[in-house]
Amino acid sequence: MQTLNADINKLYGGSVRVRVGGVCVEQDRILLVNHALYGPEGTFWSPPGGGVRFGESAEMALVREFKEETGLDVEVGELLFVHEHIAAPLHAVELFFRIKSFIGNAEAGADPELSADSQIIREVRFLDWEQIQRYHPGQRHRILNMAASIEGIFELNKYISGS
Template structure:
């Protein structure tokens, strides 16, 4: 029996004092909210803070868990052979507390964007949907299950 393998990732909506949202332009995926993979031995909130700092130069205070998503589709790694395991992503809110915007290898551009313009920047359907759930957080955590290629939502639940 094979043991299940999951990649755990984090990302989220970071606001500044003017209510603008922090966005990064990834070299492959385009515009998205910042985030990335949780490393071995790291908590998801520590990973969230680290990823934001690495990709944008901004230090944050973690807010609420807003969305959990499961990508249940099996994809293929960049090597063209190895499967990509199921990906579970935790989405949070956060508040910028210090730092200056900087780019990294994972962020070609970094910007503070008006809240009502965020979704218009995002090209990938699943990224837009996940970000929409985070932007529209109403106190309930959204759990949604999807697959890619072709993109399909397999279920949405709102958890108290």
């Protein structure tokens, strides 16, 4: 079993976190962020997103998170599904939205919660389904393992249990 990044464990371990994620597709490719969640060489591809702050709507949080992680300005579409992630020490309830449109060029951003020498965002890019499948299931967000294609992400159950 891989060891979780110590900074992520300290910030988010042992509590329930509400997160947002955006499914942004262009030309049959989905925008994903490569996080070093399991040490400096760890790979974990997931749609851009992050935590909702107190007093912030889910849509506002997603616009902010996209800007922080990818540099893109986005227009948030409809809620697609809810995914619950439970894998101690992390527990997150994730609200995934369709991204209707974006402006800018995708590039690796930063997590303001982490110090400059503890950043975990390694890469941001659009991947097609074949490229995604080259990664081990443990290197991909669970929703990428549950769908049979990029289009299949839009057809996932409205609630995906964490167990």
